[in-house]
Amino acid sequence: MKADPKGVLTGIHFLDGDHACCEGALAAGCRVAFGYPITPSTEIVERMAMRLPLIGGAFIQMEDELAASIAIQGAVWGGRKSMTVSSGPGISLMMEHIGLAAMTETPCVFVNVQRAGPSTGLPTLPAQADMMQARWGSHGDYEIIAICPNSPQECFDLAIHAFNLAETYRVPVLVMMDESVGHMTERVVIPNAESIDVVPRRFTKSSPDTYLAYEPKDNRVPELAPVGEGYHFHVTGLTHDDRGYPAMTAEAQERLVRRLVEKIRNNANEMAMIEETQTEDAEVILVAYGITSRVVLRTLQLARKKGLKVGVFRPVIVWPFPERRLRELAEKTKVFVVPELNYGQVVLEVERLVGGKAKTILVPHGGGGLHDPEDLLRVVEEALR
Amino acid sequence: MVIAGSEGAGRKIRGKVILQRERCKGCGFCVEFCPTHVLEMDKGLNNKGYHTPMVVSAEACSGCDLCGLYCPDFAIFGIRIPRDSSEKQEIV
């Protein structure tokens, strides 16, 4: 399905990541959004508040992040595409409802414009320290999809992709921006609506008599029913059976939760979005995501100038991690250098997947700023020694 | 078990109570709040081990369905019967 032109601000713009993210959501068909202010994500909801009333939508500022994170799910069940945004402290509040969305298979988008933490931290400065939280932050077993743009253009493009993934897999999708990407202003090209593909809501074709709300269909994803049309479906956060009714047994748990986890894990390679630069002959590969993936391109440039065989592996979708490709690279690479704006999160996944076949070196950074590409070069040189 | 109702006895509306004994959990609300005292608690027990109501004054039933409103277990309700109908009280 093509995007609705009403929401597509076709043209060449000079926007920061926050603003571009909002435009991406609108292009994807989001017309109802709920949020709460928190630096450095506030601009997204402010733009929503300005744009939505002009295209037949509404933005409602809720009383807190707990409310925003569940209001979007109410709107989704009402038949809409919806999104909320926040940063560290607010995302922590939203965790219970991310789990609810995973459990009830509610397609929705959460944007985390990461800032340095923990707690109040550095509200106006970047970090990438919520990556593990994105995956494991709510209680229980579930999987989400997390996607990391590194430019305002990508904030636009990947916001659309996030909505599409949410509808495809009926899962909450986290757009993991960070303050530097969110507040960086760059050229953003927004194409015509006809060149933007959006995935529509997967409504069932079954009649109310035969429809089962949580019966796995294509790709192990159940079909949704439209509210208010006599389907009389039930949605609960309790462990439930194919009818959607609470089922308090270990068997029901195994059947449901295993599927919730596997519908994402088993599709990790199919949905993988990776950017590789000069990895064909690389002896050292820099693994980086988000803003850091731009920093390492400078390191790559400097290294190659010195004749060092360096490459960059950038997972754009970080969760589920693109396991197959990284394992392939581990067969022929000597060292993986993982710079992150945290004290070691995604590196744990890299290390696990590399499985001892190569060395893994973390270059941590507490956030508040970015890595210096020359520092990274020194790490690379040291590793090759 | 079926209990016969009386034949009109000069009253405008008759009603009857339909009780599904095995749903009942013996709270006693229907017995207490029936405005015409159609019901009393049975000394016997249902399969769940609860005392259930029983109809003791079928002819007093007006079909007001207050019992239906009060029953938290959806075990009893009342219906109005047209005057010339020959329906009888029922307990299932």
Added chain:
Amino acid sequence: MNEHVNPVERFLRMDRMPHIWCPGCGIGIVVNCFTRALVQSGVDVDKVAVVSGIGCTGRIAGYIKLDSFHTTHGRPLPFATGLKVGNPDLKVTVFSGEGDLVSIGGNHLIHAARRNTDIKVFCVNNFTYAMTGGQVGPTSPLHSIATTVPYGNYDMPFNLPFLAEATGAVYVARWTTYHVRQLTNAMVETLNKPGFCFVEIIAPCPTIYLRRNRLGDGLEAMRHYKQDSKIVPGANTRDVGMDLSGPIVVGKFVDKDRPTLLEAMNQEYGAKLGKEYVPFPTGVQR
């Protein structure tokens, strides 16, 4: 076999009966009244959505055969807000307990009322957190016993109608599960009234609240509701607070009108933006 069907069954997921509520629990009565109200109100029942939180009352959503949502503890109101904004044609009802709506959900209650979100809230108040075994709640009377105040409750309970009125609800009523006709009527009225409607329903919890406080069983509680309640239409909500065994003031206390959340948004933005504004559907017929 008789061909008459209990009128409640049309709206029940019969494949999930019997329900989990205890003997003498009042929640089943709330379901009876609601199902009668659905028919009497004349609303399109397929457009009625039921949203609940967590707790004994929260289980209502799982038993009623309409589009129903059993959400997280304390959060049915913002979910309901989102549902209504996402689909204004729906009649959104919320059934939850007083702990869920007023304690953990308290913040959402005051804001949903303040903005006059067009949802109908039925707050079953049994003075305890029953599902988890009887902890103290925001309306537990002074001196009552609960597992987390085993030596007696020292906290002032909320006066829910006062709270609801103060925060802006356009319809505020309190009934008990003894007042089945009035409660049904109240539900009919709220289903046809735009705006944030709040009905407090006093209900017995025989297994936990009544037993632990030596207040008898469900029947004795219902007799207490009958004997000690006073119907005072339009009572000043300041004066309707409750204690362990005192009089219960019931009735419809507030019934007024003001624009709903979506109507207010349309009014404000329409005035400022004129033709540029695209009015948002409100689901309200005035």
